[in-house]
Amino acid sequence: MTDTELFSYAMPSLGADMxxxxxxxxxxxxxxxxxxxxxxxxxxxxxxxxxxxxxxxGTVAEIVVGAGETVPVGTVLMHLHANGAxxxxxxxxxxxxxxxxxxxxxxxxxxxxxxxxxxxxxxxRAPRVPHETVWASPLARRLAGERGIALLDIDGTxxxxxIRSSDLPELAALQAHSDHPPTAAHENEPRSRTERIRSVIAxxxxxxxxxxxxxxxxxxxxxxxxxxxxxxxxxxxxIGERIVPAAALVRAVALTAQRHPxxxxxxxxxxxxxxxxxNVSVAISLRGGxxxxxxxxHADDVTLDETMRLLREFTTVARTGTxxxxxxxxxxxxxxxxxxxRGADLVHGLISPPEVALVGFGRIAERPMVVDGVVVAxxxxxxxxxxxxxxxxxxxxxxxxxxxxxxxxxxxxx
Amino acid sequence: MNPGxxxxxLRSIVVSVITATAPDVADDIATIGDDVDLFEEFxxxxxxxxxxxxxxxxxxxxxxxxxxxxRLNTMNDxxxxxx
Numbered sequence: 001m002t003d004t005e006l007f008s009y010a011m012p013s014l015g016a017d018m019x020x021x022x023x024x025x026x027x028x029x030x031x032x033x034x035x036x037x038x039x040x041x042x043x044x045x046x047x048x049x050x051x052x053x054x055x056x057x058g059t060v061a062e063i064v065v066g067a068g069e070t071v072p073v074g075t076v077l078m079h080l081h082a083n084g085a086x087x088x089x090x091x092x093x094x095x096x097x098x099x100x101x102x103x104x105x106x107x108x109x110x111x112x113x114x115x116x117x118x119x120x121x122x123x124x125r126a127p128r129v130p131h132e133t134v135w136a137s138p139l140a141r142r143l144a145g146e147r148g149i150a151l152l153d154i155d156g157t158x159x160x161x162x163i164r165s166s167d168l169p170e171l172a173a174l175q176a177h178s179d180h181p182p183t184a185a186h187e188n189e190p191r192s193r194t195e196r197i198r199s200v201i202a203x204x205x206x207x208x209x210x211x212x213x214x215x216x217x218x219x220x221x222x223x224x225x226x227x228x229x230x231x232x233x234x235x236x237x238x239i240g241e242r243i244v245p246a247a248a249l250v251r252a253v254a255l256t257a258q259r260h261p262x263x264x265x266x267x268x269x270x271x272x273x274x275x276x277x278x279n280v281s282v283a284i285s286l287r288g289g290x291x292x293x294x295x296x297x298h299a300d301d302v303t304l305d306e307t308m309r310l311l312r313e314f315t316t317v318a319r320t321g322t323x324x325x326x327x328x329x330x331x332x333x334x335x336x337x338x339x340x341x342r343g344a345d346l347v348h349g350l351i352s353p354p355e356v357a358l359v360g361f362g363r364i365a366e367r368p369m370v371v372d373g374v375v376v377a378x379x380x381x382x383x384x385x386x387x388x389x390x391x392x393x394x395x396x397x398x399x400x401x402x403x404x405x406x407x408x409x410x411x412x413x414x
Numbered sequence: 415m416n417p418g419x420x421x422x423x424l425r426s427i428v429v430s431v432i433t434a435t436a437p438d439v440a441d442d443i444a445t446i447g448d449d450v451d452l453f454e455e456f457x458x459x460x461x462x463x464x465x466x467x468x469x470x471x472x473x474x475x476x477x478x479x480x481x482x483x484x485r486l487n488t489m490n491d492x493x494x495x496x497x
Contacts (some may be wrong), residue, residue: 234480239471242480244460287438287457315461319436340459341484 007056008076014043014050017329021045022070023077032060034080041077045412046200048193048292048323058082103229197290208350212267213389216348219401221408223364223370223379229411246338247308249381251414253298253359254280256404259333261398262392263385264333266354272391275333281352282311283337284318286294292318293335294327304414318337339363346382356388357397359404419474424493431469435462448489470496 011021021043028040058080065077104268191199226248234242256262257278265275280299285291294301294314302310317323335352338361347360360383368382383404387397407414419427432452433479434439439456453463467478467486476496478486486492 231480239478240468242464244464244469246460285457285459287436312461314466315459316435316465319438338459341463342454 005082006061006079007058007082009054009056009078011043011073011075011077012052012325013073014045014052015323018045018073020070020072021050022295023065023067024049025411026063028060028078030060030063034058039124046102046196047329048197048318049227050323050325050328054080056082064381071330086386131390145377161217174262186245194288194290196197197286197292201290204352205350209354211355212351214351214386215389215397216384216386217394217397217401218346218382218384219405220367220369221381221405222369222384223381223408225409226363226411227379241305243304245381246361247304248313248411248414249338249361250280250282250296250299250311250336250406251302251304251307252404252407253334253336254278254296254302255407255414256400257357258300259403260396260400262396263357263387265356265358265391266331266333267388267391268354272356275310275331278336279332281332281355282314283335284314286318290321293332294318295324297326319375334359336361348384349352349386351386351388356391357400358386360384360386403406419496420447421497423446424458424496425489426472427473427496428489429493431466431473432458433463434454446461451487451491453487462493470481 002235014021024044026041028034028038034040034054035056036055037053037124038057040054041052043050043052061079062079065071065075071077093119095128143225222254223245224244229249230243230245235373257280261274262272264278266273277297277298278300279297281293281295283291283293296307296310299307314327330354334355335377336356337349337358339347341363345365346362347359348356351358362382364379364381364383366377367379368375369378370376371378383401385397385401387400429443432443432453433460436456438496442456443452446452452458458466463483467483470492474496478495482495486495
């Protein structure tokens with residue numbers, strides 16, 4: 001790093017679905033000194049509003065994209081002088097490939113692995129790779145999903161071959177009468193957060209249901225040991241440090257996923273890619289509809305207390321509408337959905353692509369169980385697994401649930 | 415009974431705690447009935463419940479044992495326990 005180094009800060013990819021984002025607000029201005037990890041702007045994506053951080057410290061030299069503008073992922077948002085060097089009319093170098101923050105593990109997913117590092121401007125991107133890595137605007141993706149159009153079959157005319165809504169054949173007639181570029185016209189329509197989330201869920205779940213051959217298993221798990229353990233532990237703790245069963249369930253899934261790598265990863269380009277870490281996404285439902293899925297990075301290395309702390313934070317923050325980029329900018333390898341203490345008995349969920357497994361928990365309730373030959377009432381949770389039959393078969397899924405059940409019989413080891 | 419916060423005070427505390435935990439219920443909580451299950455009505459989950467119980471306990475100094483959580487569902491339940 002030299003005193004004169006300028007680096008470009010680009011719109012990060014904040015989730016597998018994100019193709020573009022709108023800068024809502026800049027929290028820094030030209031001349032400000034910023035530190036690595038500092039939140040510099042708030043960005044609106046299809047899913048939620050997200051605070052984005054810089055991974056390099058320096059002085060803000062230029063803000064390229066103004067508040068209110070929507071730009072594709074990878075577009076340079078601002079330039080920084082590293083180490084507070086003087087601003088000069090130096091031609092900008094290519095984004096530094098070494099500027100990679102905290103996370104050392106990178107996932108081989110083109111649309112995700114540079115999410116925390118600068119990436120080339122869209123025009124410089126490598127040609128579009130077919131299959132899961134199709135670039136398309138959110139509108140194009142949404143409309144294609146609604147109309148059952150396969151994006152793979154379309155040649156995009158946008159940056160880097162990205163598919164725009166106007167590239168969709170069935171839409172040409174609809175858009176012919178528009179005075180404005182159809183993409184911009186549609187995408188500028190104000191939509192509520194719920195509507196945005198709804199449309200993301202619509203596309204993702206339609207894709208999941210259409211593409212993934214699910215198999216589903218269920219397992220009644222005795223939570224007697226867990227509830228007894230938590231009662232003991234919680235009785236000794238101040239109320240703010242107590243643990244709820246939901247946190248233990250997430251932790252148990254993380255440990256189980258670590259032991260069953262066949263179900264921890266993604267299905268892309270016709271084959272399974274094992275996750276390089278156990279990154280557990282947690283579905284959090286929002287009042288008024290929709291859900292968000294923040295991710296616990298390296299969840300198998302996160303203690304139960306820390307899991308609990310994160311889940312509390314997720315729940316609170318999800319309700320305010322702004323997630324943090326550190327929760328969304330990583331590729332999740334498995335998802336947990338929990339209906340909570342008042343939900344239905346069990347959930348047969350849909351896998352969140354490109355993952356290959358979803359673990360669901362219903363309500364924990366007293367149910368009859370046979371213990372040592374006697375029918376007794378025990379706190380039971382019905383765990384379900386929805387898994388991608390392309391990646392695994394029922395035997396593996398069954399072993400996964402069996403490990404999960406076994407893990408929960410030893411709550412002191414969570 | 416120990417002298418302490420009035421029912422009115424406690425109601426304000428409950429409202430502010432729930433609103434802080436779940437800002438999206440702010441408009442509705444003012445008009446909700448005292449015997450309506452707040453968690454059911456507002457779709458609050460176990461994490462919300464834990465956050466709310468923690469804040470209530472911290473705000474009032476009243477201990478809320480773990481096993482009481484499922485029994486404290488309405489405004490009346492909560493005010494009753496905190497009184």
